[in-house]
Each structure stands twice: as C-alpha cells, then as structure tokens.
Amino acid sequence: MSEAVVTEHAEPILRLRGVGRRFGGLHAVRDVDLDVAHGERRAILGPNGAGKTTLFNVISGDFPATSGSIHFLGQDVTGVAARHRAKLGMGRTYQKTRLFHGLSVEDNLYLAVLGVKQGHLRPVVVPKQDEELRGRARELIASVHLGGRESTLVGNLSHGEQRQLEIGMARASDPKLMMLDEPASGLSRGERVALTDLLLGLDPSITLILIEHDMDVALRVAQRVTMMHDGRVIVEGTPDEIRANQTVHDLYLGRGHQADG
Amino acid sequence: MRRLPALTVDRGIGGLVLVFAVVAPFLVPQFWTANLLTQTLILGIVAASLIFLSAYGGMVSLAQVSIYGIAGFVVGNLTTNGNTKGLNLGWNPWWGVVLGIVIATIVAILFGALSSRSTGIYFLMITLTFAVIANYFFGQVTDLSGFGGISGIPAPKQIGPVDAHPWRLYYVCFGVALVLYALMRYVVRTPFGISLQGVRDDPVRMSSLGYNVRLHRTIAFAFGGFVAACGGVLFVWWNQHIDPASIQLSAVIDVLVIAVIGGLFRLEAAWLGAFVFVVLNNYVQRLGFWSLSTRFGTVIGLVFLAIVILSPGGLMGIWERLLSLAGRRRSQTPTAQAPLESGTVEPSV
Ligand SMILES: Nc1ncnc2c1ncn2[C@@H]1O[C@H](COP(=O)(O)OP(=O)(O)OP(=O)(O)O)[C@@H](O)[C@H]1O
Ligand SMILES: [Mg+2]
Numbered sequence: 001m002s003e004a005v006v007t008e009h010a011e012p013i014l015r016l017r018g019v020g021r022r023f024g025g026l027h028a029v030r031d032v033d034l035d036v037a038h039g040e041r042r043a044i045l046g047p048n049g050a051g052k053t054t055l056f057n058v059i060s061g062d063f064p065a066t067s068g069s070i071h072f073l074g075q076d077v078t079g080v081a082a083r084h085r086a087k088l089g090m091g092r093t094y095q096k097t098r099l100f101h102g103l104s105v106e107d108n109l110y111l112a113v114l115g116v117k118q119g120h121l122r123p124v125v126v127p128k129q130d131e132e133l134r135g136r137a138r139e140l141i142a143s144v145h146l147g148g149r150e151s152t153l154v155g156n157l158s159h160g161e162q163r164q165l166e167i168g169m170a171r172a173s174d175p176k177l178m179m180l181d182e183p184a185s186g187l188s189r190g191e192r193v194a195l196t197d198l199l200l201g202l203d204p205s206i207t208l209i210l211i212e213h214d215m216d217v218a219l220r221v222a223q224r225v226t227m228m229h230d231g232r233v234i235v236e237g238t239p240d241e242i243r244a245n246q247t248v249h250d251l252y253l254g255r256g257h258q259a260d261g
Numbered sequence: 262m263r264r265l266p267a268l269t270v271d272r273g274i275g276g277l278v279l280v281f282a283v284v285a286p287f288l289v290p291q292f293w294t295a296n297l298l299t300q301t302l303i304l305g306i307v308a309a310s311l312i313f314l315s316a317y318g319g320m321v322s323l324a325q326v327s328i329y330g331i332a333g334f335v336v337g338n339l340t341t342n343g344n345t346k347g348l349n350l351g352w353n354p355w356w357g358v359v360l361g362i363v364i365a366t367i368v369a370i371l372f373g374a375l376s377s378r379s380t381g382i383y384f385l386m387i388t389l390t391f392a393v394i395a396n397y398f399f400g401q402v403t404d405l406s407g408f409g410g411i412s413g414i415p416a417p418k419q420i421g422p423v424d425a426h427p428w429r430l431y432y433v434c435f436g437v438a439l440v441l442y443a444l445m446r447y448v449v450r451t452p453f454g455i456s457l458q459g460v461r462d463d464p465v466r467m468s469s470l471g472y473n474v475r476l477h478r479t480i481a482f483a484f485g486g487f488v489a490a491c492g493g494v495l496f497v498w499w500n501q502h503i504d505p506a507s508i509q510l511s512a513v514i515d516v517l518v519i520a521v522i523g524g525l526f527r528l529e530a531a532w533l534g535a536f537v538f539v540v541l542n543n544y545v546q547r548l549g550f551w552s553l554s555t556r557f558g559t560v561i562g563l564v565f566l567a568i569v570i571l572s573p574g575g576l577m578g579i580w581e582r583l584l585s586l587a588g589r590r591r592s593q594t595p596t597a598q599a600p601l602e603s604g605t606v607e608p609s610v
Contacts, residue, residue, distance in 0.1 A: 086471035100462035115470030
C-alpha cells in the first residue's frame with residue numbers, strides 16, 4: 001500500500017538520520033533513522049518513556065536534536081527554529097494539551113490560522129483580513145465538532161473538547177506533515193471512534209505521524225508502524241507485521257493492554 | 262446570561278466615573294484636582310502600562326517607572342533653561358514631548374529585547390536590574406541630572422504655567438489617560454494583541470504555530486514603555502522637578518503596589534489603585550494620631566496585605582466577585598444550577 005504512495009515522490013517528506021537527543025546524561029532519543037513518505041500514515045508505538053514525544057519535539061523543533069540530521073521536504077531543517085518549520089508545513093498536537101486557556105475557542109484557532117501567515121505584529125484591526133482569518137477559524141471549529149463553542153474560554157472546555165481543539169490547532173495551518181501525540185488519550189470510547197473517523201477522513205495528501213497507545217486507533221489508521229524502545233527504533237513494518245512480531249508482544253502489547261485497561 | 266447585567270453595571274459605573282472626572286474641577290476643592298486627582302491620573306498611566314504587560318503579556322515588569330523617569334529626564338534636560346542641573350537646552354516643550362517619548366520608547370525596545378528570553382521570576386529580576394541601573398545612572402551622570410535633579414521644568418505655554426492653571430494640566434492628564442486606556446483596549450483585540458495573549462498563555466505552542474515569541478515580547482514591552490513614557494512627560498510637567506529619587510526602588514514598589522491593590526488583571530484597576538494609594542498617602546500624612554503621618558509605609562503595607570489576602574485580583578477582583586454574586590442572586594430562581602458552561606465530566610488521564 002505504501003509503495004504506491006512512495007513512487008509519486010521518490011524523496012520522502014521527512015528523513016531522519018542518526019537523530020539523537022540527550023537530557024544531561026539521559027539519552028531520550030538515540031540514533032534514530034526514519035523515512036516517512038508523502039501522504040503516508042505512520043504510527044509510532046512504544047512503552048512509556050520510550051522517547052516518542054521527544055522524537056516529535058526534535059522533529060518539530062521544540063527541542064533541537066543533539067546529534068544527527070533532519071530533512072523535511074528535501075531541505076535540511078536540523079538547525080531551523082520551530083516557527084520556521086511550522087511555516088514550511090509542519091503542524092503538531094501535544095500529548096498534554098497546550099492551548100491558550102485565557103482565550104476563546106475561536107481566538108485559539110484564529111491564532112493557529114494566523115501563525116503561518118503574515119501580519120503577526122499588525123496593531124490594527126483590518127475587518128476584511130481578520131474576517132477571512134476568523135472565517136477559516138470557524139470552519140475548523142465545525143470540522144472538529146465544536147460548533148456553538150466559539151466564544152467559550154478554552155479553560156472552560158471539557159477534556160474531550162480540548163483534545164478535539166488540539167487537532168483543530170494542528171490542522172489550522174494546512175500542514176503538509178501533521179504530527180499527533182496521543183490524540184485519543186483520556187477520550188471515551190465513543191470519542192475514540194469519532195476521532196478515528198476524523199483521522200481516516202483526512203485529506204490523503206496530508207502526511208500523518210501518530211503516537212498512540214490505543215492499538216485500535218493506531219492500527220486502523222496507520223499504514224506503517226515504527227516501534228520505539230529506550231530511545232531507539234526497534235521494529236518497523238506494516239500493522240500486520242507488527243501484530244505478528246514477538247518482540248513487540250513482549251515489550252509492549254502485553255503492557256499496553258494492561259495500561260489501557 | 263448572567264454576564265449581561267454585570268457588564269451593564271460595570272459600564273454604568275465606568276460612565277459615572279468618567280462624568281465625575283469631567284466635572285470634578287467644579288465639584289471638589291482645587292487641592293483635590295491640582296494634586297490628588299492629577300497625580301492619580303499620572304500614576305494610573307504608569308500602573309496601567311504595568312498591568313497591560315502583566316495581564317496580556319504575562320510579564321510583570323519593574324522597569325516601567327524607570328522608563329517613565331527616562332522620558333521625564335529627557336524632557337527636563339531639553340526644556341529647562343538656565344539655573345538647574347542637566348543640559349539646560351531650553352527647547353520648546355513640545356520637542357520635549359516628542360523626544361522624551363521617542364527616547365524612552367527606544368530604551369524600552371532595548372530593555373525588551375534583553376529580557377525577552379526570560380519569564381516569571383527571572384523577568385522580574387532583570388527588569389528590577391534595569392530599574393536599579395536607571396536610578397544610579399541619573400544619580401551619577403551629573404551632566405544629565407545628579408542627585409539634586411532637574412527643577413523648574415516648564416509645561417508648554419498652551420498648558421502652563423501649571424501653578425496658575427492647574428485645571429488645564431488636569432484635563433490634559435485626563436485626556437491622555439483616556440486615550441491611552443482606549444488604545445490599550447483596542448490593541449488587545451488586534452492580531453498583535455491576540456498573539457500577545459497567546460504568548461502569555463503558552464509561548465512554546467506559539468513558536469510551533471509559527472510565531473516569533475521573543476520579537477512579540479519585545480514589541481509589547483516597547484508599547485508598554487511608550488505608555489509609561491507618556492506618564493513620565495505628564496509627571497515632570499505636574500511636579501516641575503525630577504530627580505533620581507523619583508525613580509528609586511521605593512517608587513518602583515509604589516507603582517507595583519498600586520497595580521496589585523487595583524488588580525493585576527484589568528486595565529481600569531490601575532486608576533482605581535492609584536486613587537486609593539494617593540488618597541491614603543495624603544490623608545495618612547495629615548492624621549496626627551499614633552504618629553501615622555510618618556508611617557505611611559506601614560499603613561499602605563497593611564492595606565496591601567489585607568487586599569492581597571482578601572482577593573488576589575485586588576479591589577477590581579472584589580468588585581467583580583460582588584457583581585457576580587449579585588447577578589447570581591438575581592437569576593437564582595430559573596437557572597440557578599447552571600453556572601458551569603462546559604460539561605462537567607472530565608475524564609482524567
Ligand atoms: N524536557 C525533558 N527534560 C528531561 N528529560 C526529559 C524531558 N523530556 C523527556 N525526558 C525524558 O526522556 C525520556 C523519554 O520521554 P518521552 O516523553 O519522549 O517518552 P514517551 O515515549 O513520549 O513516553 P509516554 O508514552 O509516557 O508519553 C523519559 O525518560 C523522560 O523522562
Ligand atoms: Mg509521550
């Protein structure tokens with residue numbers, strides 16, 4: 001399945017070579033090679049503390065890599081600031097929601113839409129321009145099923161609603177690569193189904209990398225799976241290969257199922 | 262639903278305060294307008310610049326008084342003529358206005374850039390350092406001031422002489438405060454202002470959305486500096502004198518106290534806090550008993566403590582709580598149990 005996509009663009013959209021990230025003496029991510037093709041849906045699995053979130057931070061530029069190189073769309077972005085990577089077409093969500101709690105739902109998405117555009121410092125209201133941005137923000141609100149909550153302060157949203165907004169924030173910039181860090185965490189069963197549908201319905205040209213403990217969500221959405229442990233990539237393959245893999249079972253599935261209840 | 266009447270009451274009170282401010286010179290003794298109310302307006306402007314940065318940018322700056330002082334010293338140096346310290350350039354006071362504000366704002370850009378990496382207590386400490394440096398600078402660079410300071414600073418002839426026409430300066434201060442207040446209210450709803458609130462709530466998220474957080478903080482600081490600088494110009498016209506003691510640490514703390522008494526989360530609080538501070542300051546000094554006159558610091562300290570303990574949102578916070586209590590009582594019968602807007606079921610992670 002993924003081969004078909006790969007042939008369209010010979011170059012992967014994202015290429016990591018020997019990427020590492022240390023926190024003092026702790027090697028949170030070490031020597032990771034990763035190729036993600038255009039339009040691919042990739043899941044990253046691994047037990048707690050495996051380094052999945054750190055890998056996201058290194059890719060998005062929140063933390064610089066301490067070793068290795070990262071290419072995005074054929075361009076070396078290893079030393080490029082997070083805000084420039086966003087403008088190149090990366091969008092992400094956070095495992096622990098990072099929203100603007102003092103602002104309304106609409107303002108949150110307004111900021112997410114404005115982020116990759118010009119005019120961050122504009123100190124005047126230009127009705128035509130702002131209405132365009134707000135129109136886009138309201139579309140996003142509808143797309144993540146938060147219609148009617150436009151003027152609610154984000155701090156007053158329920159946990160599930162905040163998770164939905166997280167995804168809206170990542171979509172707002174029309175990213176070419178979208179990285180979702182455990183979007184299903186803390187959601188009810190029904191909400192998970194809705195989330196899976198939402199992910200399956202994403203524009204196929206968007207490349208998606210998904211960290212997810214919930215196997216039902218991860219293996220339904222993903223075409224390929226990367227398994228991490230102790231900061232390293234230990235297995236990579238299709239969902240079927242991953243299901244069949246003994247190491248994965250030993251390391252993760254048993255534990256994962258326990259953790260998920 | 263509950264917010265509507267509260268908002269109306271709020272606006273109503275705001276309107277009454279404005280009307281009072283306009284007619285005050287005809288109602289209250291001249292001492293009040295010329296001294297207490299004018300000083301309230303000026304201190305309110307500086308405190309408002311602090312509240313703006315804190316409420317919308319998450320930056321509690323202790324440098325606002327220094328920036329206000331820099332504007333004041335520039336005006337003093339440029340516009341005095343003859344027998345005082347400083348450069349005594351004798352320029353037209355209007356040039357003093359322009360250059361005072363421009364130079365102070367440029368310094369604010371510099372301060373802002375230097376502190377834009379820091380948040381929380383580190384930001385507080387860096388801006389405190391600016392305050393200390395500015396204080397020593399004007400004390401030690403005797404060409405510009407020295408400890409004695411600059412005296413006889415004139416207001417433009419359209420406004421002054423201030424002693425002869427105290428009302429004029431009062432109305433100028435009122436007008437400037439009103440314009441700056443409206444400007445700050447406006448700015449927070451522009452792309453710049455909304456982004457600034459994003460930076461306040463989560464700078465990391467802002468970077469990953471594509472924003473230059475440090476630049477944003479720097480520009481916001483410069484804007485806060487501009488507001489404070491306007492206050493500085495008015496201050497030297499009103500006081501006709503400025504010296505390093507005007508921007509020493511205790512002055513910095515006074516403005517911080519004003520902002521906290523009023524409430525750090527709302528711009529209007531700046532003038533409320535300033536009014537309480539100025540009136541207390543004046544009347545405590547006139548009271549004879551318990552030698553309170555020499556213990557203003559203790560009195561204001563106790564008031565400060567009481568307010569902070571009662572309400573972290575200052576007097577404005579107490580006011581808002583009263584409003585929402587009253588609002589709740591009014592709407593109690595039909596929809597009493599629906600104060601939470603959102604679903605209350607929050608699955609924990
Ligand atoms: N900012 C940081 N400073 C220091 N150590 C960190 C930091 N972020 C992560 N770590 C450490 O790096 C390791 C990997 O953490 P990471 O959050 O990437 O794991 P994860 O795979 O996302 O785990 P989880 O499934 O719990 O989210 C952990 O040991 C963690 O304590
Ligand atoms: Mg994680």
